[in-house]
Amino acid sequence: MKGVLFSARNLNLSFGGVRAVRDVSFDIGRGEVYSIIGPNGAGKTTILNLISRLYDVEGDGRMTFDGEEITRIAAHDIARRGIARTFQNTELFEHETVLKNLLIGRHIHRKSNLLTELLFTPAVARQEIEFRKVVEDVIDLLDLQHYRNQVIGSLPYGVRKMVEVARALCIQPKMLLLDEPSSGLNPEETEDVAFWIEDINEDFGATVVMVEHDMNLVSTTSNRVMAMADGAVLAIGEPAEIQSHPEVHRAYLGD
């Protein structure tokens, strides 16, 4: 571990009477692959939504990223700080091609303004080409060449999940949040997921935080695992430790 990239302190969140997240604190190291596991309703996705500022942290909870406080910044500023994410059931721009979806990932890097874009000045054209080069690198990394010009609505689910990861990578994030990357994928595709998580972590240099149910995937890829139940942290540790942790067993199987 080369220092702490992200840290959360005393995160709390309630939906009405349900306390979805209770006093959750954790640190994610730079360059780590960090998994969050737990039974349904444990608050895993809620943690990701808190990090990407879709929900507001309650009370005195705090989040810092890369040395800066991000607890109260706007949701659209999160990407600019270097945090990208995917969604559990994919939230792609359905009526656009894969290429356009990925180009949207470059949005935060735009230098043009409305006026230059209306006139489509040579600078805007050059910017488009630069965006395209980054996008093509990501396409190469995740083998999406086939689908470049296909509309999302016509793609199989597994490919959509890949496109969503690719779109997040186009941001060139320091930290990538993956919400159940293997859900809805067949065993073969899940194996691929393990490979590209490694690629993203090593070649791309991004810290990966994922919510995942597939313990096989979690233990082959993760450096550390956080187990949750009923909104609270049960245990944090290496995958093998967590798998044999009595509290975790109880959460999954009952007494």
Next chain:
Amino acid sequence: MRFLFKTNYRQDVRLFKHNGQRFWYSLLLAGVLLAPLLMDEFYLGELALVYIYAIAGIGLMLLVGYTGLVSLGHAAFLAIGAYSHTWFLAHGWPFPLALLKASLITALVGAIVGLPAMRMTGIYLAIATLAFAVIVEQVIVHWESVTGGFRGMLVPQAQFLGLDLSGSTAFYFLCLFILLICLLLALNILRSPTGRAMTAVRDSEISAQSMGIHLARTKSIAFAISAGFTGLAGGLLAHKMGYLAPDAFTILISIQLLLMVVVGGLGSLHGVIYGAIFIGLLPQGIALMRDYLPPAVSQIPGLEPGIFGFIMILFLIYEPLGIYGRWLKIRQYFELFPLYRKSTHKRQKSYLRTERMR
């Protein structure tokens, strides 16, 4: 089938993707440029009206088709454009500047109307914009010192550098020229980050946000651009009408504009043109048809809006993608012949997005 062999990223940024497109669009341009030689004054005027509708339609399409925000208030933007253009002309501004300023003022109003749109979508936004249109109508009626109230306002002749633009041929070319510029501007927006941000907001607000897109700003910009185009159309429409009165910009106009983009095909600029032709020429078609119908049928009041509504319903049921969507399917049929199957475009239900977070 045409296969494009791409060797340069610039090919995807260009306006025309291949020589075939370049050829057909040049042919179309030659056609509309030669139209004054082939048509009499009346039809030339109708065609100019189609172009004006198309300009307003581009504005509405950017908002409804690309940003996914419904507006029932576009008649108000048309009115603001028409009145401010006329006001500037009457106060001695040269024609192009008056038109430009009218468009900018309308865009500004659009941006302000867009502010509450951050919190509203769908039917609520439609109602809010409808309310806005009613307010504008009232303002026009009561702000007599500027708008002339119910007395109305005479539109000065369009002139530029001593050139009379009010003749039917000159006005035709004026409308065509401005339409071409508007199309170019719209295409530019759509192939650059702002246009992509708009489609992102349309398809998924939540992930647009996570991609770093400022939702409120994007929606407000979309409203401003949309209003700007519509205001421009309003300025031209003022000349077409010759005399402005508050009852010229009713909710029916807003509905007609919306009908235009839906029938033409949401989410494409081609659709705007098809829709404008449809809206602009259908009244003439109905008028011609009346002559051949038995008087008992042709004299029914409200025949025209009735037919409009009926066609709208047919499109919503059988071809939600509009005329342009139908054209794409026909083209694909020939491209894939004989492999095309009836089920190629069968509508499917998707059960994937069950746990969508709003």
